[in-house]
Amino acid sequence: DQQVKQNSPSLSVQEGRISILNCDYTNSMFDYFLWYKKYPAEGPTFLISISSIKDKNEDGRFTVFLNKSAKHLSLHIVPSQPGDSAVYFCAASAIDTGANSKLTFGKGITLSVRP
Amino acid sequence: KAGVTQTPRYLIKTRGQQVTLSCSPISGHRSVSWYQQTPGQGLQFLFEYFSETQRNKGNFPGRFSGRQFSNSRSEMNVSTLELGDSALYLCASSLFRQGAREQYFGPGTRLTVT
Numbered sequence: 001d002q003q004v005k006q007n008s009p010s011l012s013v014q015e016g017r018i019s020i021l022n023c024d025y026t027n028s029m030f031d032y033f034l035w036y037k038k039y040p041a042e043g044p045t046f047l048i049s050i051s052s053i054k055d056k057n058e059d060g061r062f063t064v065f066l067n068k069s070a071k072h073l074s075l076h077i078v079p080s081q082p083g084d085s086a087v088y089f090c091a092a093s094a095i096d097t098g099a100n101s102k103l104t105f106g107k108g109i110t111l112s113v114r115p
Numbered sequence: 116k117a118g119v120t121q122t123p124r125y126l127i128k129t130r131g132q133q134v135t136l137s138c139s140p141i142s143g144h145r146s147v148s149w150y151q152q153t154p155g156q157g158l159q160f161l162f163e164y165f166s167e168t169q170r171n172k173g174n175f176p177g178r179f180s181g182r183q184f185s186n187s188r189s190e191m192n193v194s195t196l197e198l199g200d201s202a203l204y205l206c207a208s209s210l211f212r213q214g215a216r217e218q219y220f221g222p223g224t225r226l227t228v229t
Contacts, residue, residue: 034217036220046220102160102171105160106157107156
């Protein structure tokens with residue numbers, strides 16, 4: 001059961017334009033969402049996160065939007081740069097009654113930014 | 116501050132063997148989680164350790180085990196290796212078990228089972 005879904009496996013955009021990466025989730029207990037970026041042969045790098053009490057969080061060129069009613073979040077990168085070409089993972093977490101916290105990841109989307 | 120380190124970076128083993136992977140978290144981080152990444156499957160959660168205790172476990176067979184030491188360093192062990200265990204194994208550390216949710220990943224150990 002895929003609780004975090006990144007339905008598009010890849011995205012290609014022109015340098016300078018906006019990249020929009022989408023993510024859907026099914027578990028209503030998720031209350032914290034994160035985006036990670038991964039280059040080949042490296043571990044994922046934390047990009048930006050958002051708590052369920054917010055609907056937007058911005059950090060430089062990166063903005064994450066959360067639509068709780070639709071169980072949907074998106075990562076906007078503006079302007080896109082060739083160095084942004086990587087695999088992007090959406091992740092979600094929830095604290096259960098046992099006070100355990102783990103990250104549930106989507107399968108990732110490969111972003112290619114064309115010069 | 117040094118990041119998460121994992122050793123070895125690459126490993127080739129034969130079916131039926133066992134393997135131990137090591138992870139040193141960021142200094143001061145007490146939580147260590149392990150993930151398996153395979154093509155097309157994203158990152159699958161294996162387990163989390165905090166204060167030397169396993170706090171959470173994913174849906175993996177008992178051949179996968181781990182432990183955490185008093186200095187927060189962690190090891191994971193896979194016994195009776197199968198071809199399907201070939202994957203990138205990632206370790207991540209975080210400051211707390213809850214509250215600070217961001218996990219910081221190491222470069223991973225690429226395990227190939229032949």
